[in-house]
């Protein structure tokens with residue numbers, strides 16, 4: 370009996386399109402180009418909505434807002450009274466996110482959008498005060514933000530790190546870029562941490578998901 374030909378890329382692309390086109394997020398994707406950021410993929414948006422719903426997220430932290438796609442995706446899955454605390458160093462990204470959230474019906478009382486560097490804002494947030502932390506501004510600082518994220522989560526809370534495969538470079542041993550090495554270190558750190566359970570998904574550019582015990 371012959372083994373069916375494997376085509377991982379075709380499967381990945383199929384899964385990315387599972388949720389279909391979303392016109393609102395499509396507009397926000399164009400806005401990402403205006404603010405000069407790389408937006409999350411459709412598959413990532415669908416995964417974020419699903420994770421937020423699965424953990425009944427009510428208090429959410431988003432690090433790295435871009436044009437707001439991830440914030441919108443998370444708030445779509447979160448509870449109806451959920452509050453998003455969003456951090457971005459870029460004022461235009463904060464403005465674009467505010468606009469997008471308003472356009473999907475999230476009242477301003479349910480958002481706390483902070484313009485500032487994550488390393489300066491994160492220490493001011495309440496430890497064990499959040500259900501879900503999403504990180505999409507990591508690069509070399511991935512380990513620091515993940516440590517902060519775990520501190521902010523209560524037991525049972527979910528941490529999600531985007532671009533965990535660093536644009537497909539993580540699986541290539543010869544690639545030694547600083548950001549690639551940083552993602553490898555975080556993956557190992559979470560795998561070896563007895564206080565979390567974690568899984569690495571190939572969705573979008575890689576989602577590393579950890580639940581705090």
Ligand SMILES: C[S@@+](CC[C@H](N)C(=O)[O-])C[C@H]1O[C@@H](n2cnc3c(N)ncnc32)[C@H](O)[C@@H]1O
Pocket residue numbers: 401406407408409432433434435436437438439440456457458459462485486487488505506
């Ligand atoms: C890849 S984009 C995020 C895309 C976004 N999550 C989305 O939904 O499409 C990365 C964002 O991180 C922000 N950023 C980069 N370094 C940062 C830092 N040190 N502190 C806070 N935000 C930062 C950038 O301004 C940018 O908006």
